Amino acid sequence: MSHPSPRRPERVARYKPPKDKSPSDDPIPEYMNLLAMVFSICGLMLKMKWAAWAAVYCSFISYANSRSSDDAKQLFSSFMLSASAVIMSYLQNPGPMQLPW
Amino acid sequence: MTLSFVLFLVLAFLRTSGANDDDDFSEFDDELEVEVESEEDAFADEFDKYTEDASQETDSDEFTTPEDDDEDHFSDEEEFEGYDTDRKPSEGQGKPDLKILQTSNVAMRSTWNSYVIEILMIAGLLVYAVNYTIGRSKNSSLASAWYQAHKEILESNFEIVGDDGTAKEATSGTLVKQTENLFTLWCSGRVCCEGMLVELKLLKRQDLMATIGKLLKPGGDVVRLTIDLGDIEMDPFVFAVLPTRMAAKLHKELQDLSNFCTERKGGEKYGLPNSLSVLSETPEVINSFLNSQVVQEIVKYDGIFESMHISDQYTGLIESADTQDSAAAPVTPQKLMIFTFKIPGKGRSVMPSHMGLTLPLVKMALRFIDKVKQIRMSREAKDKAAKRRLKVGESLLKQTHAQRQEAAQQRREDKRRAEKERIMEENDPVKARKLEEREHKKAMKRMQPKMKQMKVRMS
Numbered sequence: 001m002s003h004p005s006p007r008r009p010e011r012v013a014r015y016k017p018p019k020d021k022s023p024s025d026d027p028i029p030e031y032m033n034l035l036a037m038v039f040s041i042c043g044l045m046l047k048m049k050w051a052a053w054a055a056v057y058c059s060f061i062s063y064a065n066s067r068s069s070d071d072a073k074q075l076f077s078s079f080m081l082s083a084s085a086v087i088m089s090y091l092q093n094p095g096p097m098q099l100p101w
Numbered sequence: 102m103t104l105s106f107v108l109f110l111v112l113a114f115l116r117t118s119g120a121n122d123d124d125d126f127s128e129f130d131d132e133l134e135v136e137v138e139s140e141e142d143a144f145a146d147e148f149d150k151y152t153e154d155a156s157q158e159t160d161s162d163e164f165t166t167p168e169d170d171d172e173d174h175f176s177d178e179e180e181f182e183g184y185d186t187d188r189k190p191s192e193g194q195g196k197p198d199l200k201i202l203q204t205s206n207v208a209m210r211s212t213w214n215s216y217v218i219e220i221l222m223i224a225g226l227l228v229y230a231v232n233y234t235i236g237r238s239k240n241s242s243l244a245s246a247w248y249q250a251h252k253e254i255l256e257s258n259f260e261i262v263g264d265d266g267t268a269k270e271a272t273s274g275t276l277v278k279q280t281e282n283l284f285t286l287w288c289s290g291r292v293c294c295e296g297m298l299v300e301l302k303l304l305k306r307q308d309l310m311a312t313i314g315k316l317l318k319p320g321g322d323v324v325r326l327t328i329d330l331g332d333i334e335m336d337p338f339v340f341a342v343l344p345t346r347m348a349a350k351l352h353k354e355l356q357d358l359s360n361f362c363t364e365r366k367g368g369e370k371y372g373l374p375n376s377l378s379v380l381s382e383t384p385e386v387i388n389s390f391l392n393s394q395v396v397q398e399i400v401k402y403d404g405i406f407e408s409m410h411i412s413d414q415y416t417g418l419i420e421s422a423d424t425q426d427s428a429a430a431p432v433t434p435q436k437l438m439i440f441t442f443k444i445p446g447k448g449r450s451v452m453p454s455h456m457g458l459t460l461p462l463v464k465m466a467l468r469f470i471d472k473v474k475q476i477r478m479s480r481e482a483k484d485k486a487a488k489r490r491l492k493v494g495e496s497l498l499k500q501t502h503a504q505r506q507e508a509a510q511q512r513r514e515d516k517r518r519a520e521k522e523r524i525m526e527e528n529d530p531v532k533a534r535k536l537e538e539r540e541h542k543k544a545m546k547r548m549q550p551k552m553k554q555m556k557v558r559m560s
Contacts, residue, residue: 006471011290013296015277017266
């Protein structure tokens with residue numbers, strides 16, 4: 001005796017993406033994005049090469065952990081800012097990097 | 102000094118070339134000729150002498166001549182500003198004490214060796230990018246493998262398997278990628294439930310930092326099934342089987358477990374492994390769920406089964422006072438079932454073929470959907486459960502009452518402030534006065550004590 005199929009076409013409900021998905025579920029992309037911006041500014045204004053490199057790393061990590069619903073433009077602009085920090089640091093001072101310690 | 106000497110020579114030269122029959126200066130003619138002939142030698146000698154004695158400020162007669170009347174302004178100290186007359190010339194030093202500073206000449210030392218750190222940085226970025234590509238493709242293949250392994254059972258239970266919610270009509274076959282390590286699958290169209298959301302929470306293989314962090318805090322790939330029972334008729338109960346290491350924490354954090362489940366019992370009491378604990382509002386529900394077949398399956402797949410939570414009062418985590426939004430409406434309790442399974446291996450050497458290991462437990466979870474409706478509690482247990490729910494509802498209302506009052510007060514204040522601003526901004530004095538009077542009347546009415554009106558019939 002076969003069991004009746006539990007399928008019910010009339011009971012189909014559409015997928016609703018969770019609206020109240022708080023950023024606290026995984027705050028890493030936001031934190032890394034913010035850090036990338038802070039390090040970029042430090043690298044540009046204070047001419048710290050290590051800060052510029054750290055900004056590039058932070059933007060990479062932010063991109064790797066980003067959600068599909070996140071704005072790609074923001075991630076791209078964060079990456080461009082960090083890349084420009086590195087380039088500007090080396091244009092102003094082409095010498096090798098000195099670590100802060 | 103040199104300038105005076107050069108001027109002197111020029112003058113001398115001019116004198117010799119010009120026809121100057123001035124006898125006053127005839128006595129110097131011979132001298133001047135001699136000097137002109139050996140002009141170059143003399144100049145060279147003087148120059149050498151000058152460079153040797155560069156540090157010496159001398160008033161020697163070598164550089165002054167009786168004819169220096171025109172060059173007096175060079176020796177006149179008042180002609181020079183900022184000249185420190187107190188400085189005494191150093192005498193008899195011989196060679197000047199010159200220090201040659203060692204400066205780093207970048208152009209001279211621009212070799213690859215000095216850019217070691219930069220090369221390491223670029224290498225690190227390359228490694229990160231390669232790891233991202235590999236991790237992303239691995240996670241995608243694992244998610245696809247899980248979907249392929251479970252597609253048949255899901256399609257036999259649900260009308261729609263894999264709706265992304267974007268198309269006009271509900272469609273099947275879409276595994277939604279939330280992030281590079283989180284995939285969701287929505288299944289709907291089944292009796293006794295609204296739908297089932299499958300979440301594949303894989304390890305962050307695409308992030309090198311997370312991979313390194315996992316070495317310190319091991320974890321694995323997790324499959325979470327959230328079955329929304331909708332508005333089915335089910336007896337009121339809250340039941341959970343949780344890992345013992347997390348049971349205490351979840352008992353405090355989850356609102357329904359905290360409000361309704363009074364005690365935790367070890368899994369061994371019901372034939373389950375020691376690593377599991379049982380929480381239930383009503384003891385008779387435990388035996389209904391944990392029959393021999395279910396216990397056998399859980400024991401057999403002990404490495405895969407992680408937890409299950411069935412509740413008609415699910416409201417999520419307890420919000421702390423500071424995160425609670427006073428203006429937000431209280432969360433409506435939902436009838437939910439949540440099953441969590443883990444892929445064995447803790448993330449190490451997990452292959453796509455391993456993703457099919459959760460199939461028996463997914464079948465068990467789907468059987469539970471029908472079982473929930475069939476559970477029948479005794480009348481006594483039902484009445485107790487109903488009373489408990491009423492009590493919890495009242496306490497929640499009391500808790501939120503103060504917050505709601507505060508929110509209402511705030512709204513009234515804002516309204517009054519807006520009115521006052523309107524009055525202030527009103528240019529027309531007549532209108533302003535009218536608005537003020539209206540406001541005053543409202544205030545007087547508010548201050549009056551509220552009296553109940555009673556109608557008395559005079560017979």
